[in-house]
Amino acid sequence: MDSALVIGGTRFIGRHLVDDLLDHEYDVTIFNRGTHDDPFADDDRVDHVEGDRTNDTALEAAATTVDPDAVFDCVAYYPKDVRAATRIFGECESYVSVSSGAAYGREEIPKRETETPLEPCTAEQATDDSAETYGNRKAECDRAVFAAAEDGVRAMAVRPPIVYGPHDYTERLDWWIDRVNRFDRVVVPGDGTNVWHRVYVDDVASALRIVAEQGVAGEAYNVGDRRLVTLEEMVELIAESLATTVDVVHAGPRELAAGEIELDDYPLYREYPHVLSTAKLAALGWESTPLEEAMERAVDDHLESDRDGNENGPDREAEERVLGILETL
Incomplete structure (x- = not known):
């Protein structure tokens, strides 16, 4: 062709x-x-x-x-x-x-x-x-x-x-990159093991x-990343791409209620794992990009853009109330 x-x-x-x-x-x-x-x-x-x-x-x-x-x-x-x-x-x-x-x-x-x-x-x-x-x-x-x-x-x-990846107008990943880039404490809903392919x-x-x-x-x-990561591992990949470190803070429904936040208010959170088999496509010779390389490109594009994804998730003020509650426990 x-x-x-x-x-x-x-x-x-x-x-x-x-x-x-x-x-x-x-x-x-x-x-x-x-x-x-x-x-x-x-x-x-x-x-x-x-x-x-x-x-x-x-x-x-x-x-x-x-x-x-x-x-x-x-x-x-x-x-x-x-x-x-x-x-x-x-x-x-x-x-x-x-x-x-x-x-x-x-x-x-x-x-x-x-x-x-x-x-x-x-x-x-x-x-x-x-x-x-x-x-x-x-x-x-x-x-x-x-x-x-x-x-x-x-x-x-x-x-x-x-x-x-680059030019993602949905800004779902941008919300997380912005959080990791701007704050040293990042709230991750649930226990961090959520998996959404x-x-x-x-x-x-x-x-x-x-x-x-x-x-x-x-x-x-x-078609999907051949190696899946949890939501917390995704945050860690973002931090590595930004050459920074973050303190991941887990928050369940009870803690999030302090900020009037629900678990699924967070972008890329899904209660039940969503995983696709990619074996059929791989049999045609398709290969996926290593996650570290893919995330680095996504982060670089985010930094060059004006995207922050703020409309996709909880605002920071609400999260600060959650963090405040967690500090007293």
Whole structure:
């Protein structure tokens, strides 16, 4: 394959995917509405087609104009999006949709692609735009991928958990980096052993390309850091990248109540472990970036940005009340 169309492509996963494709000598075209700054605007290696992916006529025009070998769908949030794209790009060599670990409908460790059931999705959920139905919609998007494959389309899905790294506009990890960078005492909810699988964004990008090149039609592939860390270990990795040390202070529901904080007010906290098996993707030759290297890049990008993630978690004043209570125990 020589040419690629990236639906999305300028914000986070898509941005890193474009870089990865360029590094592997693809001719790349971005298809989006042009509502966000384009980091590739001055890069003559990247073409840009403006259009709304929810507009089938615009997608059909892009298919005719670009005639890509591979299509990467970074912004398929509704089942109808996948159904339209797999129909329009059905003659391409590959179509890869960015799915999510949230598509899984049962809590088990680890979640495996062909064993763990997916979330159900009603007709109402399929068109809903709330966060509560995100997993349902992603699961139905995957079922649309599988259906397209049964009709002869080389369609596949890649399921990441929480994605982190440079240019992460969600600022979930930024909240933690900011805490470690500014304070010598960091509150970690619970006992610090919470595990929520994460994945470095460059590894998602390479996974998408590898699946397009080597994946099997009708299959989904989990992608995630090959070595998982607890929330406390993540804080320690951040501190190492900042060349600093922090005093981790554990706080349970009782202690957090002093600041009117709940456990799940903290970004990247999840009561039940969320772990994805990545063996299927690794069998294609995919490798993940060492955690220390990935975190260092994420921290460097944070320091160069104006992101602080403050809207994602408890404010420091509330945490100080918790710390005050803990000092008296």
